[in-house]
Amino acid sequence: MSTNAILFVKEPRPGQVKTRLQTHLSAAEAAQLYRAFVLDSVETLARSAAQRKVIAFAPIGAEEVIRELVGADFDLIAQPEMDLGGRMDGLMRWSFEEGAERTVIIGSDTPSLPVAYIDEAIEMLQERDVVLGPSTDGGYYLVGQKEGNSAIFTGIEWSTGAVLQQTLERLDKQSLGLLSPWYDVDTAPEAGFLKMHLEALHRARCREGRHSRALLEKLILPLPS
Secondary structure: OOEEEEEEEEOOOOOOOOHHHHHOOOHHHHHHHHHHHHHHHHHHHHHOOOOEEEEEEEOHHHHHHHHHHHOOOOEEEEOOOOOHHHHHHHHHHHHHHOOOOEEEEEOOOOOOOOHHHHHHHHHHOOOOOEEEEEEOOOOEEEEEEEOOOOOOOOOOOOOOOOHHHHHHHOOOOOOEEEOOOEOOOOOHHHHHHHHHHHHHHHHOOOOOOHHHHHHHOOOOOOOOO
């Protein structure tokens, strides 16, 4: 059974990524940190059990920059120029048209995410129609589907704390697999927690987040409150 994992990334351009970190970081520092997030997410994707590993990039003209950043071992595809739900729905449909029977999508805001979560989602999709990885901000860090269409990407108030709840309401009769909660990093206090967490992971000899940890060591960030 063919499995795809798709990582959403943006071109790490100052002023265009991680703007909420600019309460404590410059636009250039925020972009550098996001670049490290991408590198860590790519390494996690590479270690996953998915048979096909895809980088879905934005904006459309950024392919050369993204290819230089992630290397030659991944398929690249541009994200559709739609809202987040339209982009995820479009790339899910593309994945199934390409022959996948199970597909997971992850974002690049979780550089500490264990690869086991991706593999667990792929495994769950053998029995479940949809898999979600809830994030602590009320959204989700991973979504997976079996082959077929779904309404879970429509009628959602994206970038709000209602995303997970509204998605659950859209499931209808589709069976759900649920991963353990994890966290996205969008704000300065969240980046401060990430800094501590990655240091703890490093001391525990875990592999996740090495690029982000190296950069965060040089940045002054607030503690989580």
